[in-house]
Amino acid sequence: MEKSLIIKKIGEILSKTLKHNNFEISDSLSADDVEGWDSLTHMLIITEVEKEFNIKFKLKELNKLQNVGSLIELVQMKIQ
Amino acid sequence: MLFNSIQFALFLPVAFTLYWFVFNKSSKSQNILLLLASLVFYAWADYRFLILLFASILINYYVGLRIFRTEKEVNKKRYLWLGLIFNIGILFFFKYFNFFAESFISLFNVFNAGIKFNALKIILPLGISFFTFQMLGYIIDIHREEIEPSNNLLDFSVYVAFFPKLLAGPIERAQKFLPQIAVKRIFNPEQATDGLRQILWGLFVKLVVSNNCAIYADNIYNGYASANGSTLLLGAIFYMFQIYGDFSGYSNIAIGVSKLFGINLMANFARPFFSTNISDFWKKWHISLTSWMMDYVNNPLSFKLRKFKKVGMSLSIVCTFLLVGFWHGAEWKYLLYGLLHGIYFIPLLLMKNSKRSSLVAKGKLLPGFKETAQMTGLFFLVCLTGIFFRADSITDAVKFITGIFNPSLFSIPVFQYRAIAILTLCFVLFMLVIEWITREKDHPLIDFETKYPVVVRWGVYYALSIVIFIFSGGAQPFIYFQF
Numbered sequence: 001m002e003k004s005l006i007i008k009k010i011g012e013i014l015s016k017t018l019k020h021n022n023f024e025i026s027d028s029l030s031a032d033d034v035e036g037w038d039s040l041t042h043m044l045i046i047t048e049v050e051k052e053f054n055i056k057f058k059l060k061e062l063n064k065l066q067n068v069g070s071l072i073e074l075v076q077m078k079i080q
Numbered sequence: 081m082l083f084n085s086i087q088f089a090l091f092l093p094v095a096f097t098l099y100w101f102v103f104n105k106s107s108k109s110q111n112i113l114l115l116l117a118s119l120v121f122y123a124w125a126d127y128r129f130l131i132l133l134f135a136s137i138l139i140n141y142y143v144g145l146r147i148f149r150t151e152k153e154v155n156k157k158r159y160l161w162l163g164l165i166f167n168i169g170i171l172f173f174f175k176y177f178n179f180f181a182e183s184f185i186s187l188f189n190v191f192n193a194g195i196k197f198n199a200l201k202i203i204l205p206l207g208i209s210f211f212t213f214q215m216l217g218y219i220i221d222i223h224r225e226e227i228e229p230s231n232n233l234l235d236f237s238v239y240v241a242f243f244p245k246l247l248a249g250p251i252e253r254a255q256k257f258l259p260q261i262a263v264k265r266i267f268n269p270e271q272a273t274d275g276l277r278q279i280l281w282g283l284f285v286k287l288v289v290s291n292n293c294a295i296y297a298d299n300i301y302n303g304y305a306s307a308n309g310s311t312l313l314l315g316a317i318f319y320m321f322q323i324y325g326d327f328s329g330y331s332n333i334a335i336g337v338s339k340l341f342g343i344n345l346m347a348n349f350a351r352p353f354f355s356t357n358i359s360d361f362w363k364k365w366h367i368s369l370t371s372w373m374m375d376y377v378n379n380p381l382s383f384k385l386r387k388f389k390k391v392g393m394s395l396s397i398v399c400t401f402l403l404v405g406f407w408h409g410a411e412w413k414y415l416l417y418g419l420l421h422g423i424y425f426i427p428l429l430l431m432k433n434s435k436r437s438s439l440v441a442k443g444k445l446l447p448g449f450k451e452t453a454q455m456t457g458l459f460f461l462v463c464l465t466g467i468f469f470r471a472d473s474i475t476d477a478v479k480f481i482t483g484i485f486n487p488s489l490f491s492i493p494v495f496q497y498r499a500i501a502i503l504t505l506c507f508v509l510f511m512l513v514i515e516w517i518t519r520e521k522d523h524p525l526i527d528f529e530t531k532y533p534v535v536v537r538w539g540v541y542y543a544l545s546i547v548i549f550i551f552s553g554g555a556q557p558f559i560y561f562q563f
Contacts (some may be wrong), residue, residue: 039374040359040429043382043393046362050386063224 013048027069081124088489107264121243129205140215144229163219179410207247244337250368252346263380265342275339277525290325291553292504309489354453358424396423
């Protein structure tokens with residue numbers, strides 16, 4: 001899958017879960033930059049990402065995520 | 081040794097002088113002094129548990145290295161479990177053994193088993209909840225491959241035992257602390273004076289605000305059976321400011337003292353009363369504990385329960401806050417305190433709009449009507465849980481709450497020394513106003529140096545010091561030292 005398509009889908013998941021579009025999706029975007037993306041909503045976002053790409057994450061992988069860029073990399077690795 | 085004691089007032093300058101003028105040759109000599117000072121500090125409070133502190137240091141140091149150096153995952157896990165069992169084991173024995181034994185026996189006695197229970201006389205080692213949690217986080221982080229273990233026993237010992245944070249936190253993370261002491265610290269006058277200013281504010285909040293509130297909270301709680309509704313409500317409010325002043329004051333002093341030694345600790349409070357929802361509140365109240373609980377309890381638990389979506393998240397947060405409550409002590413009332421806070425999260429999780437911002441009225445002088453209503457509502461919800469926290473038992477707390485909600489709520493509060501009570505409320509108000517104005521900053525006096533001329537600065541220092549000397553509300557130990 002093209003990286004741009006993954007970015008687009010993750011952006012959609014974020015706006016759907018957080019109910020707003022006040023962010024510009026990029027590799028360096030992190031949870032701290034996005035209103036409402038905190039430890040409470042994080043796992044909801046992750047569940048949606050798993051469902052969308054039909055993948056399963058490990059907790060260890062999630063703990064290492066730094067920003068949207070590393071999430072995209074992880075998704076790319078999983079769907080290959 | 082208490083921060084607000086004569087011993088500490090003598091200990092601190094001696095440690096400071098030796099640190100910067102005698103043991104200043106290398107990071108090693110600085111760390112030797114810090115370790116020695118920390119041991120003296122701990123021994124002064126309770127020398128009997130120095131062995132426990134040493135055991136904890138040695139075992140966790142060893143476990144951390146073994147987890148990292150062992151190749152096979154299954155063996156890494158074994159070492160992790162060894163560490164978990166040791167840390168949770170000592171905490172369980174010293175803090176929770178009697179509670180569980182007693183609860184099991186009462187359960188059996190429901191079936192007329194007729195078992196008698198003689199509680200063991202176990203003394204709680206000071207700071208155990210704080211340093212054990214620090215150690216648990218350390219070994220879990222190594223296992224998660226988020227940090228590498230320390231391979232310097234001296235540095236590691238200082239990380240565990242560093243005296244400003246040893247007895248009541250902040251529950252510091254290794255990745256932030258260890259790099260700071262791996263290098264030789266050079267005296268930075270700005271950092272040190274900032275530390276002194278933070279200590280001054282901490283002393284004011286603890287000695288003037290908290291200790292005076294304590295007098296009234298104690299009075300009202302002790303005689304709650306005969307007090308009217310409005311008096312009880314006032315008692316609950318006094319207690320909320322007592323505990324806030326106590327622990328945020330302590331944290332400011334701890335962080336300030338640490339700055340005197342060139343080490344920055346993490347923030348523990350960030351004006352929690354200026355929050356519009358419960359999630360926001362816990363991001364600002366006892367931050368080092370909440371972030372610990374989120375990383376090591378809520379995160380893995382909500383991961384396991386993620387397929388149940390919002391229901392799973394709600395269950396996870398309730399369990400996490402039950403543990404937050406239980407962390408405070410082996411009593412049912414603390415469990416209920418945690419449970420209530422966990423329940424407060426559920427509407428937030430289920431709400432359709434999850435917009436949250438952590439700074440109220442950003443860039444504005446005053447909050448709007450909606451924000452004020454939300455902050456006030458939240459304050460009273462938190463006050464309600466504070467009643468369970470403070471009362472001797474759940475029964476007393478329930479009686480206290482039913483006492484508030486009766487027609488006498490609309491009468492005038494009745495208690496002794498009203499004039500001083502009004503003065504105390506003025507101090508509370510003063511603290512809130514200052515904290516509101518400086519709510520975007522680490523502590524209220526942080527940019528004093530650059531913002532105000534010398535006359536104003538020293539005027540404020542003297543004024544605060546004089547207020548502290550005149551209005552200190554009697555000797556009150558720090559509440560969080562008992563956890």
